[in-house]
Each structure stands twice: as C-alpha cells, then as structure tokens.
Amino acid sequence: MPEPEPAADAVAPVAARRPITRTHHGDVVTDDYEWLRDADDPAVVAHLEAEDAWTRARTAHLRPLRERLFAEIKGRTLETDLSAPVRLGASWYYTRTVEGQAYAVHARVPVSGTAGGAAGWEPPTLEPGVAPEGEQVLLDENALAQGHDFFALGGAEVSADERLLAYQVDTQGDERYTLRLRDLATGVDLPDEIEQTSPGVALTPDGAHVFYTTVDDAWRPSRVWRHRIGGPVADDVLVADEPDERFWVGVGLSRSRRFVQIELASKLTSEVRLTPADEATTPPFVVWPRREGVEYTVEDAAGHLLVLHNDGAQDFELAAVELGPREGWERPGAFAPERSFVVVPHESGTRLEAVDAFARHAVLSYRREATARVAVADLEALLAAGRAGKAGQWREVSTGQALETVALDASPLPDQPTVRVVVESFTTPRAVYDHVLATGEMLLRKRQPVLGGYDPDDYAQRREWAIAPDGARVPVSLVWRRDAVDVDGAPQAPAPLLLYGYGAYEYSLDPWFSVPRLSLLDRGVVFAVAHVRGGGELGRRWYDEGKLLAKRHTFTDFIAVARRLVEVGWTTPDRMAGEGGSAGGLLIGAVVNLAPELFAGVHAAVPFVDPLTSILDPSLPLTVTEWEEWGDPLHDPEAYAYIRGYAPYENVPPGPDGAAHYPRILATTSLHDTRVLFVEPAKWVARLRAAGAPALLRVEMAAGHGGVSGRYARWEQIAEENAWLLDVLGAADLDPHDARP
Structure with a gap:
C-alpha cells in the first residue's frame, strides 16, 4: 500500500554529501555519507534525531494501532x-x-x-x-x-557454596559490563568492582577467585583474568591473552566443577584450556592444540574428556579420551586425538551441536532434517560401546509435536537425576520439563501462560520446500490462524504474509512461540520463515554453502522462497513483507536490490548493510573475526569484488529515481549498538532516499544491538514495528479474529 502523507510541518531529512574516496585493489569508490560515522559530531546526532522525527511523523497515523497491539501483548501476558x-x-x-x-x-x-x-x-x-x-x-x-535509560544483566552466577553472587550490569547498551560480587549472607556488594568486562564469569568452588574476560581496542574479548576476591583489582592476574584477532575468548566453570574452562575460538578454529578449579592459580593446560579448521568443545565426564569435534567430520563426531592421573595433565600430547576413541561417529546430515555430561548419563543436542533434537544415553554404557568400536544406544526426548524445538535448559549439577528441557513450536507456548534420566519420564514443570483464552488448536503450522536456482531444496516454515486463512493442502486465497530470514553464522531459526506474533496471525497474516543457506538447519554443509564466496545463495534462497509462496497461492507481492535483523538485515538489503518487485515493504532491524566498509577496517568491532565468515576484502581482491557485488549500500541504484521502484523500507537501529554500528543503516537510508526509495530510519538513542531494555519498552518497540508491517500488508484496519483487551 502507498505510504501515507506526513504531517504538514514534517520535513524529510536530507543528509549532506561530503564525498570521500577509498581505493582498494584498483577500485576507487566515492562515499558521500561516511561522515555519519562520528557519534560525537553534533551534526551526526542532529541528523539521526531528524531521521527519527521524520519516521515518527510518517507513522503518526499508526498510533492507535500501536496502542492496540501493545495492549494485546500486555493482555496476553x-x-x-x-x-x-x-x-x-x-x-x-x-x-x-x-x-x-x-x-x-x-x-x-x-x-x-x-x-x-x-x-x-x-x-x-x-x-x-x-x-x-x-x-x-x-x-x-x-x-x-x-x-538509567538502559539496563541489561550480562550474567549472574552463584558460587558452589552458595555464599557469593557474581553479576554483570550494562547501563549503556554497548555490552561492556561492570562486574560486581555480592555477599549473599548480608545482601551487600563487596568492594570488588571491575569495569569494562565482557559477558561470562567463573567462580571457583571455594569462592576464592573469579575469572572474567576483557576486550581489546576493537572490542574483541581477548583476555582472561583471575581476580582474588577481596583483593585489589590492580593485582588481577592475566591468565590468557589471545593475540590472533580472529579469536574470541570465553571462560566458565565445568558442570563437574573440576575445571575452569577457557575457550578460544574463531569462526573456523578453536582451542580449549583447562585449569583445575581447586588449584586456580596454576597455569591452564591445552586439551587439543589448535589446528586451522578444527573446531571442538570439551565436557568433563566419568574420568574422561568428551570432545565434540569436526576433524575429518563435517557434521562433527563425539570422541572420548581418558583423563588419567592429574600429574600428567600438563604433559604435551596428554589428550592428543590419537589417544581418543569415537563415541558417536560422524553421520552426514546429522549435525552434532553439544554434549552435556551428568554423573551417569550423557545428553546430546543435535539437529537432523532442519529440526533441533535432544537425546539421552547411559554414560558408562556409551563409553564401553565406544571402546569396543560399537554404537551406543540413545533415547530421543520428544513430545511428538510437529515442528517442535527441543533444547537443553538450566541443569547445573552433575549428580541431578533429571535434566531440564524446554519444548516449544510456532503454535505451542514454551513448556519446561524435567526429563528423568533413568526412566525417560517427562515431568511438566512450567508452561508459558498465554491469557485471554488462547487455544493452540486455533492455529496451524507446516513445513514446505522451495527450489533454489541451483536446485537446492530450501525449507520453509509457516504458521497461520485456521479461521483467518483457509488452507486445505494449499491456501484458498492469497493472504498477507510476513517472510522472515537470517542466514549466517550457522545460526538456525528453530520453531519458536511468540505472543506478539499472535496479533499478526489474528489479523490474517501468515508468518513464514525461510531457512536459507548460511544458517545451520541442514548441517554444516548448509552453512558452508551460504558464506564467503557462496554468500549469494543466502539471498537467492530467500527470493526463491518468496517466489514459491506466490506461485502456490499463499500470497501476492503486494501483500508480502520481508523482515530480518543484523546479518538478516544484510539479507533484506541485498534482496531488495535483487528483487524489489517481490515485496510491498521490508523491515531491516539493526542491519549489517554496509559490510564492505566495515570489513575493510580492522580497527572496527568484529571486523577481523568476520573475515572467516564473509571473506577478507582488505587483502583478497576476489573477496573484495564478491562483497562489493552484493553489499546493500554499495548496490543502491544511482540517480534521483534509481530506487523509486523499491518497496517501502523501515530500518531500525540503536545509537550504542557495538555489533552493527548505527552508521550502516544511517548511510543506507540516506543513499536510498537520494535514489528515490521510500525509506525510513528509526533510531533508539538509549539502546544496544538487542534494542531497548525493559519488557514494557520492548513491547512498545515490537508494537511499533508490527504496526508498520500491518500497514504495509494492508491489514492495519483489520479487526483481529480473537479480540484482546
């Protein structure tokens, strides 16, 4: 639908053109809007505020709908x-x-x-x-x-003796946390206070030390420190310092509480170091020295280390190696791969993702056929079978729902007789179960309440497939309200449809329940998820075929899904919107350049739409670590040309009317986002509008990558975005089938 006229006194901002040039690999590029990067420049702040005011003016007519949607979210919660x-x-x-x-x-x-x-x-x-x-x-x-205008809790961990609480707070939105320690007997914080930490801590079982991480100048978690509780921060000991800018570091305590685990990982390679938790001042030892292209994680189990790895196993296999006497742990090659035996062999198409060990059982998280799964095995029997070269017996955890997501939840102790799992789908709210490890019994502990008479049977979900240009079969998940969309094998009439996608970092969009989504479904909107390449839904191959010099598959998969949904009658281009955030925002920006005719509008949230500029600058957050995901355009001419060919900002058609045929575009961003800097959507919208595209920019001035903080503010933000989408879909004036307060 056409965008309504703004208020009479509203003026569309026009970003000044201040051209700069960059030259790489013989390619000279003029960028008119790079000056918008400086958040300390009053002119930049003024422009962002003007953009936000313009967006508010253009969407002022949606205020009653926003209020209604907010009330519906609140009324169901x-x-x-x-x-x-x-x-x-x-x-x-x-x-x-x-x-x-x-x-x-x-x-x-x-x-x-x-x-x-x-x-x-x-x-x-x-x-x-x-x-x-x-x-x-x-x-x-x-x-x-x-x-504070913004607040986020980065992590909270209680010591083994339950006397201390370590917690981290961020009051800016930049994901830099202050670490504090609280005496739980008195409820008073200790004098220990450590600034500028990154998420994740490990408290030693004796409550004497806390391990934490800090970032380098590019805001990469690069160092692990040990702090003696009660001592001065100036005396903290550097435990690990990772100079390779591709690697991030993290720290935590093993479930067994035997080890402090330090994990160092790039996109392609990892290394695990362990320190005995009862000898926290001893240097850590390496399990497997890093080898380029080999990823692994470690779990302490029954006198063994369980190693989940991809050495010669694309979709990973599970191996075990004996711990042996403590005095031998630091010996070179003590846990070498040749000393291990296979517990779960590699099986193409079954992507092993994590293993968790308990006193008598192992729990495996994996995915097969685009579905997340969990299975349980007797630990000793599993290890015995592995030593004998045989396969162990696993019991899958399931409630039998279609398109259900099963995932391990908080299960902190090794000797507990149950394991906590969560189960949800597009139509069934999140349910928390205790799975009895010995018997397989599922004990329901909590089901997410949905007020107002919600009935899962009023909604339907299904899986379909689209064919990509190269013949790949792309999974598509759909959910709709039965009495709003009459479907019997195929929809009887085109419906308004929201197509969502991501497609990066091997992140999978597993079925999830959403209260705010109900307001869309109740107005007849079909919600669809395109499980495009670059995600991990169909295993490591699916990820590998959507990254680096194969990244275009992510975009063409999404377009193939959109065309398939039109072809079989689910919707029409004038009734379809696209949505994605962060790397999914890059997807949306690229798709709009390639096939603008397929959508009535798109929402790009905190979108990574200027990847070439960002990845060319190693001083920016995330840049060097991203080279293994997107390619290294700074040093590799082929990677430069490839990214240049799809980057949304680089490929907006020039001229005052070059993008006039584009659908309506809403970009949302946050001033303090450190993952995708606000400058990317700001530059993108400036160039889109100069080319005639109907683009809007909504800026949160006190928020981070995840948006605003606090549940009510978050509901308001979602209601605002969904109101815009409903307007695009022509469903803003529709009454919900199941009215809410």
Whole structure:
C-alpha cells in the first residue's frame, strides 16, 4: 500500500554529501555519507534525531494501532509470574516478574524434605505474586536499573557454596559490563568492582577467585583474568591473552566443577584450556592444540574428556579420551586425538551441536532434517560401546509435536537425576520439563501462560520446500490462524504474509512461540520463515554453502522462497513483507536490490548493510573475526569484488529515481549498538532516499544491538514495528479474529 502523507510541518531529512574516496585493489569508490560515522559530531546526532522525527511523523497515523497491539501483548501476558525453579545445592533458584515492573527479580528458597531420586528434585510450588516462606531476594534488576535509560544483566552466577553472587550490569547498551560480587549472607556488594568486562564469569568452588574476560581496542574479548576476591583489582592476574584477532575468548566453570574452562575460538578454529578449579592459580593446560579448521568443545565426564569435534567430520563426531592421573595433565600430547576413541561417529546430515555430561548419563543436542533434537544415553554404557568400536544406544526426548524445538535448559549439577528441557513450536507456548534420566519420564514443570483464552488448536503450522536456482531444496516454515486463512493442502486465497530470514553464522531459526506474533496471525497474516543457506538447519554443509564466496545463495534462497509462496497461492507481492535483523538485515538489503518487485515493504532491524566498509577496517568491532565468515576484502581482491557485488549500500541504484521502484523500507537501529554500528543503516537510508526509495530510519538513542531494555519498552518497540508491517500488508484496519483487551 502507498505510504501515507506526513504531517504538514514534517520535513524529510536530507543528509549532506561530503564525498570521500577509498581505493582498494584498483577500485576507487566515492562515499558521500561516511561522515555519519562520528557519534560525537553534533551534526551526526542532529541528523539521526531528524531521521527519527521524520519516521515518527510518517507513522503518526499508526498510533492507535500501536496502542492496540501493545495492549494485546500486555493482555496476553501474565505480568506477575515466575520461572520454573532450578536447584543448586541447598536452594531452589528462580526469577519472578511483578506487574508494573520492567525487570526481573532473582530469588531463592531453601530445599525442604529429604526425599531421594527424582522425588527430591520436585520443585516447590510457588504462586505468582506471593513471596514464599524463606524467600531471599538475591538481585532486583528494577533497583539496579533506577536512574538509567538502559539496563541489561550480562550474567549472574552463584558460587558452589552458595555464599557469593557474581553479576554483570550494562547501563549503556554497548555490552561492556561492570562486574560486581555480592555477599549473599548480608545482601551487600563487596568492594570488588571491575569495569569494562565482557559477558561470562567463573567462580571457583571455594569462592576464592573469579575469572572474567576483557576486550581489546576493537572490542574483541581477548583476555582472561583471575581476580582474588577481596583483593585489589590492580593485582588481577592475566591468565590468557589471545593475540590472533580472529579469536574470541570465553571462560566458565565445568558442570563437574573440576575445571575452569577457557575457550578460544574463531569462526573456523578453536582451542580449549583447562585449569583445575581447586588449584586456580596454576597455569591452564591445552586439551587439543589448535589446528586451522578444527573446531571442538570439551565436557568433563566419568574420568574422561568428551570432545565434540569436526576433524575429518563435517557434521562433527563425539570422541572420548581418558583423563588419567592429574600429574600428567600438563604433559604435551596428554589428550592428543590419537589417544581418543569415537563415541558417536560422524553421520552426514546429522549435525552434532553439544554434549552435556551428568554423573551417569550423557545428553546430546543435535539437529537432523532442519529440526533441533535432544537425546539421552547411559554414560558408562556409551563409553564401553565406544571402546569396543560399537554404537551406543540413545533415547530421543520428544513430545511428538510437529515442528517442535527441543533444547537443553538450566541443569547445573552433575549428580541431578533429571535434566531440564524446554519444548516449544510456532503454535505451542514454551513448556519446561524435567526429563528423568533413568526412566525417560517427562515431568511438566512450567508452561508459558498465554491469557485471554488462547487455544493452540486455533492455529496451524507446516513445513514446505522451495527450489533454489541451483536446485537446492530450501525449507520453509509457516504458521497461520485456521479461521483467518483457509488452507486445505494449499491456501484458498492469497493472504498477507510476513517472510522472515537470517542466514549466517550457522545460526538456525528453530520453531519458536511468540505472543506478539499472535496479533499478526489474528489479523490474517501468515508468518513464514525461510531457512536459507548460511544458517545451520541442514548441517554444516548448509552453512558452508551460504558464506564467503557462496554468500549469494543466502539471498537467492530467500527470493526463491518468496517466489514459491506466490506461485502456490499463499500470497501476492503486494501483500508480502520481508523482515530480518543484523546479518538478516544484510539479507533484506541485498534482496531488495535483487528483487524489489517481490515485496510491498521490508523491515531491516539493526542491519549489517554496509559490510564492505566495515570489513575493510580492522580497527572496527568484529571486523577481523568476520573475515572467516564473509571473506577478507582488505587483502583478497576476489573477496573484495564478491562483497562489493552484493553489499546493500554499495548496490543502491544511482540517480534521483534509481530506487523509486523499491518497496517501502523501515530500518531500525540503536545509537550504542557495538555489533552493527548505527552508521550502516544511517548511510543506507540516506543513499536510498537520494535514489528515490521510500525509506525510513528509526533510531533508539538509549539502546544496544538487542534494542531497548525493559519488557514494557520492548513491547512498545515490537508494537511499533508490527504496526508498520500491518500497514504495509494492508491489514492495519483489520479487526483481529480473537479480540484482546
């Protein structure tokens, strides 16, 4: 639908042209808008504010719809609620929310009773809004957020003896956290306070030390430090310093609490170092020295290290190597691959993703046929079978739903008799189960409440396939409301349809339930997900065929899905919108350049639309680490030419009317985003509008890559974006089939 006229006094901003030139590999490029990069320049801030004001003016007519959508989200949400409690030692830990409060409260209650086995792991019955007897509030995010426009909790970890809480807070949105330690006996923070940490900490079991990471000048987590609790930060010890700019570092405590695990990983290569947690001051030892192209993770299990790796196994295999005596751990080659034996062999098309070990069982997370799965095996039997060169027996965890996602959830202790899993689909809300490891029984602990009489049977979901230009079969997931879209094998009439995609970093878009999405479905919108290459839905091959010099497959897959949905009658181009965020925003920007006629409008959230400029500058956040995903245009002429050929910003048609035939475009960004800098969508929109495209830019001035903080502000943001999409789809004036407050 055509975009409505703005208010009479609203003026579309016009970014000044301040041309600069760059030359790489003989290619000279003039960039008129690179000056928009400087967030400290008052002219840049003024332009962003003008863009935001223009967008608000252009969408002012949608205010009643935005308010309605916000009310529907709020009306379906149990605002005073709590999570399924998780046991850690002598306490049950949970978070709760309170109506009117934007953030969560973290609390615990003592374990009562002496029952053994699974019965001893029966969570207490807690009522929303009622503080249980013996409750101790550990952390109130609402109090921590007071006085700040933005607040995010980076991580929170309780020590093994349950005396200390380590937590990280970000009040800017730039993902740089202040690490604090709280004495849980008094509820008072210790004097220890460490600035500029990156997410993730490890508290040693004796509560004497905390490990954390910091970033380099390019904001890459590059160093691991050890802090003696109660000591000065100036005395903190550098434990690992990674000079290779392709690698990020992370730190955590193994479930067994035997090791502090340091993981160093690029997109293609990884290395794991372990420090005995009870001798935290000893230097870490390397499990497998890094080898280019070999990725692996390590899990401590029953006197062995379980190593999940891709050495000669594209979709990964699981191996085991004996730990042996402690005095031999630091010996070179102590855990060499030739000393290991295979526990789960490689199987093409079955992508092994993670292994978790408990006292008597192993839990495997994997995917097959674009579906995430979890399976359980007896650990000793599994290891014995592997030593004998045989396959172990696995029991798959499932509730039998179509297109369900099964994933491991918080299960912190090695000796627990149950493992926590979550199950959800496009139509069924998130359900938390305790899976009894010995018997396979599924004990429902919590189902996400959806108020207002929600009935999953009112909605339907299905999987379809599209054929890409090179013959690849691309999975497509669809969900719709049954009485809004009459489908019997195929839709009876074209419907408004929102097509979502991502396609990068081997990230898979598994089926997920969304309360805000219901407002779209109830207005007759079909929601579709294009599982394009670059994601991991169909294994490592699917990822490899959508990266580097094969990246164009991501875009042509999405276009093939869109055309297929039109061809079989699900929708028509004038009733279809596209959406994606971050790397998915690059997808949307590239698709708009390649096939603008397929969409009525697109929403690109925090979009990576100027990848060539960013990846050419090693000083920018993420750049060097991205070379293994996108290519290295700085040193490789072929990579430069390839990215130059698809980068959305680079390929906006020139001239005042070059992009006049484009669909409506909404780009959303945040001033403090450190993953995709605001300059990318700002430059893109400036060039699009100069070329005649109907492009809008919405800027959050106090937010990060994930958008605004606080659930109410987040609901408002979603309602605003969905109102714009409904307007594009011609469904803004439709009454929902199932009216909400």
